[in-house]
Amino acid sequence: MEIPDKMRAIIKEKAGRGAKFVMKEVPKDLGSHDVLVKVYAASICGTDLHIYLWNKWAQEHIKPPQTMGHEFSGKVVAVGKDVSMVKIGDFVSSETHIPCGKCKQCRTGNMHVCQHLQILGVDRDGAFADYIRVPEIVLWKNDPSIPHIWASVQEPLGNAVHTIFTEDVTGKNVLVTGAGPIGLLAIEVLRVAGSAKIIVSEINSYRRNLAKEIGADVVVDPSNEDLVRVVKSETNGDGADVLIEMSGNERALIDGLTALTPAGRASLLGVYNSDVSINLNDMVIFKAIRIYGITGRKMFDTWYKIGDLLKNGRLDLSKVITHTFDFENYENGFQLMEEGKCGKIVLKL
Ligand SMILES: [Zn+2]
Numbered sequence: 123m124e125i126p127d128k129m130r131a132i133i134k135e136k137a138g139r140g141a142k143f144v145m146k147e148v149p150k151d152l153g154s155h156d157v158l159v160k161v162y163a164a165s166i167c168g169t170d171l172h173i174y175l176w177n178k179w180a181q182e183h184i185k186p187p188q189t190m191g192h193e194f195s196g197k198v199v200a201v202g203k204d205v206s207m208v209k210i211g212d213f214v215s216s217e218t219h220i221p222c223g224k225c226k227q228c229r230t231g232n233m234h235v236c237q238h239l240q241i242l243g244v245d246r247d248g249a250f251a252d253y254i255r256v257p258e259i260v261l262w263k264n265d266p267s268i269p270h271i272w273a274s275v276q277e278p279l280g281n282a283v284h285t286i287f288t289e290d291v292t293g294k295n296v297l298v299t300g301a302g303p304i305g306l307l308a309i310e311v312l313r314v315a316g317s318a319k320i321i322v323s324e325i326n327s328y329r330r331n332l333a334k335e336i337g338a339d340v341v342v343d344p345s346n347e348d349l350v351r352v353v354k355s356e357t358n359g360d361g362a363d364v365l366i367e368m369s370g371n372e373r374a375l376i377d378g379l380t381a382l383t384p385a386g387r388a389s390l391l392g393v394y395n396s397d398v399s400i401n402l403n404d405m406v407i408f409k410a411i412r413i414y415g416i417t418g419r420k421m422f423d424t425w426y427k428i429g430d431l432l433k434n435g436r437l438d439l440s441k442v443i444t445h446t447f448d449f450e451n452y453e454n455g456f457q458l459m460e461e462g463k464c465g466k467i468v469l470k471l
C-alpha cells in the first residue's frame with residue numbers, strides 16, 4: 123500500500139481551549155525499532171478532554187503544537203529495520219505508556235511506573251491522525267475478529283481491568299464510585315467477572331441510566347441519596363467488599379471508604395484535583411482495609427487479560443461505546459464529553 127506524504131490530524135495548536143484539524147507530514151522517518159500504524163479508530167479519553175479544555179493539568183504537561191489522542195487500533199504499514207514483534211498487515215493497538223526498559227521499575231515487572239515514562243499524545247505525537255509512529259515494544263497484536271472500534275478502547279478498558287483485578291471480585295459486593303467511561307467499562311468487567319452485587323454512584327443522570335443498562339444492580343445519585351446508607355442496606359448491613367474509586371472526588375472516596383466492610387479492599391484509579399484528607403484511623407487502620415493506587419495497565423498482564431476476554435466474546439462493549447463520529451466531526455465528540463452525555467466516544471478514520 124502506498125503511504126501518502128500528508129495526513130489528516132487533530133492537533134493542539136497553541137495554549138487555550140480547542141483543537142485544530144490540519145494536514146501534516148506522515149512520520150515516515152522510522153527508527154530501527156519503530157513502527158508506522160495506519161489508524162482505523164481512535165477513542166476520546168478524559169485526558170484528551172483536559173487537553174482540549176486546556177485545564178491546569180494540560181497547561182503543565184502539554185507542549186503545543188502536538189497531535190492529540192492515544193487510544194487507537196490500526197494496521198501496521200511500515201516497520202523499522204530491526205522490528206521483529208509485528209509485521210506489515212498486523213491489526214494492532216498500543217499501550218500508551220512507553221517505558222525506557224532500563225530503569226529499576228522496568229526491570230522488575232513494573233514498566234507501567236517506569237521512571238522515564240513517555241505517554242502517547244501527552245509527551246509525543248498521538249493517535250488522532252491517519253498515521254502514528256510508535257516503538258514496537260508497546261504494540262499489542264489484536265485478534266482479527268475484534269471490531270476496530272472495540273479494539274480502540276482497550277487502553278481505558280485495561281485501566282478498569284487493572285483496577286478491578288488487583289484482588290478477586292467473584293461473589294463479592296462491589297461499589298463503583300464514578301460512572302464515567304472507565305467506570306462504565308468497569309461495570310461490564312465486574313458483570314462478566316461474576317461479582318455478586320454491583321452498586322454504582324454517579325451524579326450524572328445520563329450515566330446512571332447507562333450504568334443500569336450495562337449491568338449495575340443498584341445506582342445511586344450521591345447528590346440526593348446517602349450513599350453509605352444505601353450500600354449498607356444493600357449488603358445486609360455489612361458494607362461493600364470492594365471499592366472501585368473512579369471519580370477522583372474527595373466525597374466519593376470518603377463515602378466509599380466508610381461504606382467498605384472491615385478487611386475490605388479499595389482500588390483507586392480516579393485522580394484528585396487537590397490534596398485529600400481522610401481519617402486514617404477509622405477508615406483504614408482499625409478497619410484493616412487494603413488500598414491500592416492504580417495507574418495505567420500492568421504491562422503486559424492486563425493486555426493478555428483484555429485480549430483474551432475480547433477474543434472469546436466475553437465482554438460486550440456495544441452499550442459502553444455510545445457514539446462514533448467520522449474523524450472530521452471530532453468537535454461533536456468533545457462537546458458530548460464536556461456535557462457528560464455519553465459513554466465512550468470513538469472517532470472513525
Ligand atoms: Zn486514555
Ligand SMILES: [Zn+2]
Nearest residue numbers: 222225228236
Ligand atoms: Zn524504565
